[in-house]
Amino acid sequence: MFPCTTVTHVCSPKLCNLTITDIPAYAKVLNVVAPKLENLTASISTCGGWCSVDFLQLSTKGFSSLEKVNLSKSNENDREDRNFPRLLDLFKKLSSAKFLTLDMDIIQTLSSNLDRLSREPGPFQNLKSVKINTSRLQHTDPIPTIPPQVRDYFLENSPNATFIIASPQGPRKRPRQLAHENTMSKKVAKLEERC
Template sequence: MVVKVSASTFFSKCVNLKDLTLHGIEMRDLEELTLCLPQLSNLSVTNSFCNVLNVVTPQLQNLTASFDSIHGLYCREGFSYLEKVHLSWFNTYFCVGKERHLSKIIGVLQKFHTAKFLILDASIIKALSSCVDQLLLEPCPFNNLKCLKMNTMLVTRSHVVVPVQLKNYFLDKSPTATFITDYPQVPQKRSSQQVYDDDDAGAKKMAKLDLQKQPAADTTIITQENELLDANLQMQDQVISKQEAMLEAKIQMQEQAITKQKAMFEAKMQMQDQVITKQKEMFEAKIQMLDNVIAEQKAKIQMQDNVIAEQKERIHMVEVAKLDHDKLISYVIKSKIAELKVQVESGNPDYEVIRSIGSEIKSIMELIPDSLRPVMDAQFCFEYVKWKSLFLTHIDVSQWSKIETELGIINGV
C-alpha cells in the first residue's frame, strides 16, 4: 500500500521550527514527504532516501545535503531565496567512475543556480573530476556566485586534487567570486588511474569513517564557513563603502551640473530680458516718431484747408464784385435750383444741404439792396414752381413739404 505523507500529518506541529537535520533516514515506503515549515532557515539532509521530498520553506537560506539524499527534492516556487548550499555525496562507491550519473549531478546543481555561497566536499569533487570532459559540455548553472569553496580532504585524510578545468567551470559565470580550497590545484586533468584508485573496499571504509567522524567534520566545516562568511561580510562592507563614496561623488557631480545649468539658465533669462527691454524702447521710439509725423501731416492739412477757404472767399468776393445785381440774382437762382435738382433726383434729399442752400440764398439777399429783394424772391419762387412741376413725382408730398420748410423763403407755393 502506498502511503502519502503531507505537511498536515508530518511536522504539522513544527510551524516555528528554524533548524532541521535529517540524517540516515530511510523513507522508501513513502510516496512523498512534504515539509511545510514557514520559519525554517537551515535544512540538512544527508545519507537519507525519499522518493519525493517536497519543501515549502519560504525562509530557507542555508542547505546542507548529499546528492544521494536530494535527487527527489522539489520546491514549486524554486530555491531562488537560498544563500548558501553545501553539497556532499555519502555513497562514494555508487558515484566514483559512474559517468552516467553526471546528468543527475547537473540536475541537482541546476536547482540551486541562484546560490551565492557554494561548498563542495571532496567526494563530489572526486566524482566530477572523473568525468570533467563530459561536464565541460554542459553550461555552468551558477550565475551569481560570491564564494566557491572546495573541501579536498576525504574521510581517509587523503586529498583529492582539484583540476583547473573544474574550478573554471564553476566560476565561468562568476569571475569575481572568491575561490577557497585547502589543497593545491593541478593545471591539467588527472589520469583515469588516479581517479579510480580507490577500490570497492576502500569506498565502503570511507563511508563508514564518514559516518563515525561526521560531528568533528561538521564542527570544522562550521568554523570554516563562519570564517568564510566573516571574510565575505568584510569584503561586502568594503564594496558598500566604495559604492557609497562613488554615489556621493556622483551626487556631488550632479549637484554641480545642476548649479551650472541653473546659472546658465539665469544668465540666458537676463540676456532675454535685456533684449526685450531694448526692443520695447525701440518700439516706443518708433511709435513716438510716427505720432510726430502724423501730427505734422495734420498741421499741413489744416494749413491747406485754411488756404483753400481763403481762396474760396476771395473768389466769391471777386465774383460778387464783378456781377451786377441782376446777373447775381439770376446766377444765384439758377445755381441753387440746380443744387435742389440734384437733391430731388437722388430720391433721398439731404435736408442739411437744403438748409444750407436756403441760408446761402438769405445771405445773398442781404447783400443786395432792399428794393431788389422782392424781385429776387418772386423770381426764385417762379423758377422753383416751374422746376417742381417737372420733378414732382421724384419724391413724395412730405419730402416736398420738408424741403420748402428748410428753404424758409418760399411763400404761397
C-alpha cells in the same frame, strides 16, 4: 513497504535552515517548499536500501534567498556515471547560492565526465566562493588537483568568486629555526639562574 516513487514533502514558508542527513530508503524525491531558505546542508547520497535509491533528487521551484549550501556524498560506492546528470540537475536548482561548500567525492563525480561538463552552462549567477572540503583526506595526502573544466563550470557566470581548496588539518611541526631558538633561550636562562 512504500514504493520507490514516494515523494517526501518538506513545506515551510518560514524555514531558513535545512539539514538533510538521512533520507528514508523509500523516498525517491524530496520536495522542498521553503521560499525563505538561506542555508542548506545535505548529504546527497542515501543508504541505497531495498529500492536502490542512491542519490537525493530535489524537487523545488528554486530558492531565491539561498546563501550557503554545503553538500557531501555519503556513499562512496555510488555510480558516478548515473549520478553525474543528477548532480547537474541539483546544481541548477541551487543556482542562487552565494557560498558553496562541496566535498571531494562530488568533485570526483563531476570530473568523471569532463567533456560533457565543459558543454554544460554554469548555473551559478551569484557565487562569492566555492570551497572544496578535503576533511576526509589524511594530512599526509597530497592536495588534490581540480580539473579546469570543473572550476570553469562553477565560475563561468560568477568570475569574481573565489575557489578555495581547504587542506586537511593535521599536527603542525614547529619551524626548525624557531625550535632551535626556543631551546637555546631556555638553556641560556638556566645558565644565568645558576650564576
